[in-house]
Amino acid sequence: MIKTEVIVGKLRLKNPVLVASGTFGYGDELIGTIDINKLGGIVTKSLTLKPKVGNPPPRVAETPCGMLNSIGLANIGVDKFINEKLPLLRNFDTAIIVNIAAKRIEDYCEIIKRLEDTEGVSAYEINISCPNVKEGGLEFGTNIEMTAKIVNATRKLTSKTLIIKLTPNVTRISEFAKVCKEEGADAVSLINTVVGMAIDIKTRKPKISTITGGLSGPAIKPIALAKVFEVFQNVDIPIIGIGGITTWEDAIEFMIAGAKAIQVGTANFIDPNTPINIISGIIRYCEENKIEDINDIVGSIIVETFPH
Amino acid sequence: MIKTEVIVGKLRLKNPVLVASGTFGYGDELIGTIDINKLGGIVTKSLTLKPKVGNPPPRVAETPCGMLNSIGLANIGVDKFINEKLPLLRNFDTAIIVNIAAKRIEDYCEIIKRLEDTEGVSAYEINISCPNVKEGGLEFGTNIEMTAKIVNATRKLTSKTLIIKLTPNVTRISEFAKVCKEEGADAVSLINTVVGMAIDIKTRKPKISTITGGLSGPAIKPIALAKVFEVFQNVDIPIIGIGGITTWEDAIEFMIAGAKAIQVGTANFIDPNTPINIISGIIRYCEENKIEDINDIVGSIIVETFPH
Amino acid sequence: MIIKTISTILSNEPVGENIYRIELLSPEISTASKPGQFINIKVSENLDPLLRRPFSVYNVIDDRIQIIFNVVGKATKILSSKKVGEKIDIIGPLGNGFNLNDDFDTALIVAGGLGIAPFPFLTKILKEKNKNIISLVGARTKSQLVLDGFVNVNTATDDGSYGHKGTVVELFKLKVMNNDIVKTPSAFKVFACGPIPMLKAIIELCDKLNLNCEVSVEAPMACGTGLCQGCAVKTRDGKYKLACKDGPIFNSKDILL
Amino acid sequence: MIIKTISTILSNEPVGENIYRIELLSPEISTASKPGQFINIKVSENLDPLLRRPFSVYNVIDDRIQIIFNVVGKATKILSSKKVGEKIDIIGPLGNGFNLNDDFDTALIVAGGLGIAPFPFLTKILKEKNKNIISLVGARTKSQLVLDGFVNVNTATDDGSYGHKGTVVELFKLKVMNNDIVKTPSAFKVFACGPIPMLKAIIELCDKLNLNCEVSVEAPMACGTGLCQGCAVKTRDGKYKLACKDGPIFNSKDILL
Ligand SMILES: Cc1cc2nc3c(=O)[nH]c(=O)nc-3n(C[C@H](O)[C@H](O)[C@H](O)COP(=O)(O)OP(=O)(O)OC[C@H]3O[C@@H](n4cnc5c(N)ncnc54)[C@H](O)[C@@H]3O)c2cc1C
Ligand SMILES: Cc1cc2nc3c(=O)[nH]c(=O)nc-3n(C[C@H](O)[C@H](O)[C@H](O)COP(=O)(O)OP(=O)(O)OC[C@H]3O[C@@H](n4cnc5c(N)ncnc54)[C@H](O)[C@@H]3O)c2cc1C
Ligand SMILES: Cc1cc2nc3c(=O)[nH]c(=O)nc-3n(C[C@H](O)[C@H](O)[C@H](O)COP(=O)(O)O)c2cc1C
Ligand SMILES: Cc1cc2nc3c(=O)[nH]c(=O)nc-3n(C[C@H](O)[C@H](O)[C@H](O)COP(=O)(O)O)c2cc1C
Ligand code: FES
Ligand code: FES
Numbered sequence A, B: 001m002i003k004t005e006v007i008v009g010k011l012r013l014k015n016p017v018l019v020a021s022g023t024f025g026y027g028d029e030l031i032g033t034i035d036i037n038k039l040g041g042i043v044t045k046s047l048t049l050k051p052k053v054g055n056p057p058p059r060v061a062e063t064p065c066g067m068l069n070s071i072g073l074a075n076i077g078v079d080k081f082i083n084e085k086l087p088l089l090r091n092f093d094t095a096i097i098v099n100i101a102a103k104r105i106e107d108y109c110e111i112i113k114r115l116e117d118t119e120g121v122s123a124y125e126i127n128i129s130c131p132n133v134k135e136g137g138l139e140f141g142t143n144i145e146m147t148a149k150i151v152n153a154t155r156k157l158t159s160k161t162l163i164i165k166l167t168p169n170v171t172r173i174s175e176f177a178k179v180c181k182e183e184g185a186d187a188v189s190l191i192n193t194v195v196g197m198a199i200d201i202k203t204r205k206p207k208i209s210t211i212t213g214g215l216s217g218p219a220i221k222p223i224a225l226a227k228v229f230e231v232f233q234n235v236d237i238p239i240i241g242i243g244g245i246t247t248w249e250d251a252i253e254f255m256i257a258g259a260k261a262i263q264v265g266t267a268n269f270i271d272p273n274t275p276i277n278i279i280s281g282i283i284r285y286c287e288e289n290k291i292e293d294i295n296d297i298v299g300s301i302i303v304e305t306f307p308h
Numbered sequence C, D: 001m002i003i004k005t006i007s008t009i010l011s012n013e014p015v016g017e018n019i020y021r022i023e024l025l026s027p028e029i030s031t032a033s034k035p036g037q038f039i040n041i042k043v044s045e046n047l048d049p050l051l052r053r054p055f056s057v058y059n060v061i062d063d064r065i066q067i068i069f070n071v072v073g074k075a076t077k078i079l080s081s082k083k084v085g086e087k088i089d090i091i092g093p094l095g096n097g098f099n100l101n102d103d104f105d106t107a108l109i110v111a112g113g114l115g116i117a118p119f120p121f122l123t124k125i126l127k128e129k130n131k132n133i134i135s136l137v138g139a140r141t142k143s144q145l146v147l148d149g150f151v152n153v154n155t156a157t158d159d160g161s162y163g164h165k166g167t168v169v170e171l172f173k174l175k176v177m178n179n180d181i182v183k184t185p186s187a188f189k190v191f192a193c194g195p196i197p198m199l200k201a202i203i204e205l206c207d208k209l210n211l212n213c214e215v216s217v218e219a220p221m222a223c224g225t226g227l228c229q230g231c232a233v234k235t236r237d238g239k240y241k242l243a244c245k246d247g248p249i250f251n252s253k254d255i256l257l
Helices: A078-089 A105-116 A137-141 A144-155 A173-182 A218-234 A248-257 A274-288 B078-089 B105-116 B137-141 B144-155 B173-182 B218-234 B248-257 B274-288 C027-032 C074-080 C119-128 C168-177 C196-209 D027-032 D074-080 D119-128 D168-177 D196-209
Strands: A006-008 A011-013 A017-019 A041-043 A060-063 A066-069 A095-100 A123-127 A161-165 A187-190 A194-197 A212-216 A239-242 A261-264 B006-008 B011-013 B017-019 B041-043 B060-063 B066-069 B095-100 B123-127 B161-165 B187-190 B194-197 B212-216 B239-242 B261-264 C003-016 C019-025 C038-042 C053-056 C059-061 C064-070 C087-094 C106-112 C132-139 C153-157 C188-193 C212-216 C232-234 C240-242 C249-251 D003-016 D019-025 D038-042 D053-056 D059-061 D064-070 D087-094 D106-112 D132-139 D153-157 D188-193 D212-216 D232-234 D240-242 D249-251
Touching (some): A066 A218, A144 A173, A173 A187, A212 A218, A218 A239, A239 A248, A261 A274, B011 B095, B105 B123, B137 B144, B173 B187, C003 C074, C019 C074, C053 C064, C064 C074, C106 C168, C188 C196, C196 C212, D003 D074, D053 D064, D106 D119, D119 D132, D196 D212
Parallel strands (some): A017 A041, A123 A161, A161 A187, A187 A239, A239 A261, B123 B161, B161 B187, B239 B261
Antiparallel strands (some): B066 B212, C003 C087, C038 C053, D003 D019
16 A cells, blocks of 8 residues: 655645646536545635636637636635535545635735635645736736745734745746745745747737736646756755646656645646546556655655756 | 848848757758758857867757757857858858857857958857856846846947847846847847756656756747747847747747747757748738738737736 | 547548538437537647547437537647547537527527537427427538538528528528518527627627527637636626536627627 | 658558557658668657657668657657558658678677667668678567567577577677687677667677677657757767767767767
8 A cells, every 4th residue: 555645734635636726616616527535635716805707708728738828817706615615625535725816915814814714724825926917916926025925924824734836937936935935834836827928820819818828738847847846956845746747657757856746737627537547647656666655756856967 | 022021130131030049050951951041041059169068968858849958058169160160151142140158258259259250140149048058058148237248248349230049037038138128239039948857757867967958849939929029018129039939820920929030949850841831831921911021010919908 | 417438430521611520429428418518529649739629519319429520720630530430538518508498489590600510409409399490501602511400491601602692690681581580589599609700790680689599609618617717708797607617508698799 | 861751651560569660652761771770750740749759760672661669658659550551751861870881791780679670671781792690689578579681590588488588688798709709800790779778788898809889879869860969979088979960870989878
């Protein structure tokens, strides 16, 4: 029996495979279609204080081995989530990680306050890295002081595991991870989407209504992996790896590079069973390689030289 | 007859399609295989003052819709280029843009001095953005003061068109483009490769000897396009677009986003005829859309809102 | 209930200029499908094209499901070259389907271009329900008209090569004005599918004539299953609905194209 | 001269466990090819897999060219499922090929695993040149031995299922020591192809015995035509050569694996 449990902050995950925010609804969409209980955890769609209708269409476009999105954080708002979704999710034997987005520090705090009063939240993931909203979003995630302030403020409000979701659209992501650690975050998840763009050459209009959007999918996997390794090498904080993970081999790559857990995003759109297949693939890999504890994979990269 | 000439700084290109540095050797490799005279121009492999043997293997690895490379600027050095390659290249009816890399400002300057004494160089492209060498490379390209200094110093040495090649591995590429303009550069070319990584899960070793490498190919096209548009919107300087261009449709996308010319890189590896095919594709597009001058495409994007 | 299955291709044939029809063996999805729903196809095992592609259920025949498509890009090109016997990964049935419980005697089907896709199946079910059917089908030219599975058909072609010369919207105007529809609008229900400009025009006319109308709306999709919120369609109250879950069939009164 | 052509697949058949042989119609490349050279194949029109894949010229028969390959990843999987009559985009012949102008009477061919690939063609040309040939072929197990086109063959399998039980390197040692090779090394030339550890061992032995030896080296490649500098192979003087242009055939004295 392979030991698959991993610990991220105070959070025990029965296995390291989570589903990424915004790619699995609120966790209820696929009830009956896939076996939710097998997941290491669910990260919810980003919740804001008030409901948001999101950006005008077109919101998605395919690019080579990837996709652009500009959903604009369309969501039902934290209250409706608490009342209508959380009661359902509580019944599942999986971690519920609530992803939070806001335009102002006070709003991040208010959302956490409301969630602290309820049952069933396993951890928070703070989204400071959405490229598709005018305020907050990337402006926070590319600003190191703002990042520090948000972590500091939210940390004070909860003893639950606090995960900060970082953007790759910065020169040195490890500086951001460092600040997160200093301000008391339990973990970082990386990466959110990469700013990208596509144009319809017939109409000469952008394929996404907000002109640029967030690039996700296999195309960004090498970028995400480099960011995970950069943080792993430079900052002593648990990492949740995200970006283009589609197969169990991809997941193993991220774990070898230093990720304690991983999230599956865009791949859910292609096959909602991807996370389940990844879990069994990882277990098979452990068996074949005589690895008894999945944690032994984490950061097991063999390097001779060092990157610059 | 479609007018295909574009002007970048003082450089007249008979058409906007160039081949990117490091993906076409010194321009002599494919003599006889493709019709060099049809190209808008050739950008040479990066030249350094002294010859460089480059990085240890493995130097390349495929990733989803892309590839990683860490060639480490293997090149014959500027003197050998002047003596052995330039005499050949001069015979072709195409622009010869010499790409220059160095570890120190003085070396950039020395290379230009040597090239200024010869015939046949149409323009310089200054590479301050190679992710695969320990010194120089990315350290220069992610540092705004250093960027300013290099442009300033090289600008003084030549009246030829000076193009600065920028890296996407920064938070705001337009700030770098702005500094280039202020210091007298004629144009910017973007993007160089994106830092990326891949791991062999059997050996747990990186697939590239330097651990991280530069990601290129169709995977990065949306990223490159967003960077081109960011600079086009914010800085009044001619842009040469690079990144994942594989078809004429890709080239048109870059031109609509604001690129005056484009470079074909990785696609040359798959089909060395790509640049020629792109040129005829662009001309066909102009004919079908009754565009008489190719310059009318440049920056013709139709946007209703503005990106954030 | 969403069904994901590896289905065998039973036939793949050109049925018009650049138009192909594929028949797939899929007992589960066939049984579960309603007219107006769609399936989402992964056309390649590799990562390019990456996302599934949505196609209306063109018809259901016993344990087989049919789709019809235009070759417009890389996924449809790959689909058109699939051989009989090859396997293909499909998810379905997705979306809401047409509402046939309204009180109407006559269905007025309006299809533009590949907007024909959902109607052979709808026609079959309407016939079972003993409804009257009037079909208006438009295409650019005769070779792109595929009329199998339609009944009581009036056609329009842009170049006049077959039927009325002009658009299906003009045909709609002609038929509606020469008919008793304007007098007894409640007896009629319009079902429309086609390009956005055509749907806009039809909706405007139905608004004016106070006709009950459902349209099938195409929006770029990433998941097809409500996960991504990508397929937003604007509603008249300034919010959005999802083409893949709340649609692709919408009542014309609800949306703003 | 590099030739890029769209070639028709004339046959594609399994010839061993997970091993396929494809025959391609390509008069231009067939005529131009020499043993040891390779062709570079774009296995899909789509962007995944992106890069071409290199395969040794296994044999040339009139206007046809053959390759043989192991299914190891996505490109070789796609190749293995190609049907007769399908077209495929190839570039070739690439690389330098074996040097047959050296002064030797007997060729000692050493192949490990799919390292057999360049040798049927080499054997054919050596026979034309009236050279003696001794072939040593190793594989993991019998079902992975493909001996067509070899002459005077000695085999080794890791599991002993056919021939000598052990590696082809051990077989090489046995043969070399029991032979007059050590006495008249200049009459012999070794041609080796296989995994890096095998080549390393063979090179070491040839160094020791002062045997003239050429090896075919595989390196990850992006272009195959000298454009990218990706396929570096270390040389004994601490520099690099390119497997695609300076190789893939190297004299064992020149390189450091
Ligand atoms: C619910 C639904 C049902 C559909 N049913 C059918 C059908 O029955 N038959 C049929 O032929 N097509 C149908 N479509 C459209 C079909 O999905 C697209 O034609 C297909 O995805 C194109 O894939 P491609 O890779 O060949 O083209 P791409 O290379 O992806 O695109 C080629 C061109 O088509 C446009 N396009 C791509 N996808 C869409 C889309 N979803 N909506 C509008 N334009 C698009 C692109 O902008 C581009 O101009 C349906 C779409 C939806 C959303
Ligand atoms: C000059 C040359 C000649 C070759 N001739 C033959 C031949 O005749 N028959 C044959 O079966 N193979 C040959 N190869 C190897 C062949 O090119 C690879 O097996 C093929 O590219 C794998 O593609 P894939 O997409 O199926 O596997 P991938 O998914 O790309 O890789 C699968 C596995 O193979 C490894 N691999 C991939 N490419 C290479 C490579 N170039 N060198 C070493 N390991 C690699 C990967 O690391 C991975 O472990 C040759 C390689 C070179 C450089
Ligand atoms: C359609 C879509 C919606 C997303 N919405 C959110 C979101 O609401 N909050 C968030 O933190 N990340 C969001 N993301 C980012 C993903 O969680 C993930 O970080 C990113 O897609 C990279 O992973 P992938 O390549 O596996 O998709 C979204 C991504 C996509 C594709
Ligand atoms: C193998 C390889 C070698 C490269 N060498 C150089 C170089 O020497 N100098 C340079 O400025 N850019 C170099 N580049 C970057 C390309 O010129 C180009 O900016 C980048 O690959 C993105 O374009 P693409 O996606 O079309 O390849 C190299 C790229 C590749 C793939
Ligand atoms: S396509 Fe994803 S929600 Fe509709
Ligand atoms: S593979 Fe590009 S130089 Fe050899």
